Amino acid sequence: MKLLxxxxxxxxxxxxxxxxxxxxxxxxxxxxxxxEVEFSDLNGRAYAIETLTEEKLMVxxxxxxxxxxxxxxx
Numbered sequence: 001m002k003l004l005x006x007x008x009x010x011x012x013x014x015x016x017x018x019x020x021x022x023x024x025x026x027x028x029x030x031x032x033x034x035x036e037v038e039f040s041d042l043n044g045r046a047y048a049i050e051t052l053t054e055e056k057l058m059v060x061x062x063x064x065x066x067x068x069x070x071x072x073x074x
Contacts, residue, residue: 001026001029001033001035001054001057001059002026002029003026003027003028003029004025004026004027005025005026005059006023006024006025006059006060006062007023007024007025007026007035007037007057007058007059007060008020008021008022008023008024008057008058008060009021009022009024009052009056009057010055010056010057010058011056013050013056016048016050017048018039018048018050022039023039023060024037024038024039024040024048025037025038025040027049030051033053033054033055034051034052034053034054035051035052035053035054035057036049036050036051036052037049037050037051037052037057
């Protein structure tokens with residue numbers, strides 16, 4: 001995962017009012033595997049910014065992928 005990747009949450013985080021499947025963008029990389037993710041509505045207004053680990057996130061892709069792409073993203 002890297003800066004500006006679009007990601008989805010893999011588990012509910014009710015303490016943060018975020019739930020599995022919500023989509024955000026990585027806006028900062030703090031340490032390997034630790035990211036600040038901004039969650040915005042369809043109008044671009046941020047409704048949450050949280051620091052999350054890569055175990056709680058999955059990168060979303062908007063184009064066809066080659067198998068090699070997936071191997072290097074882990």
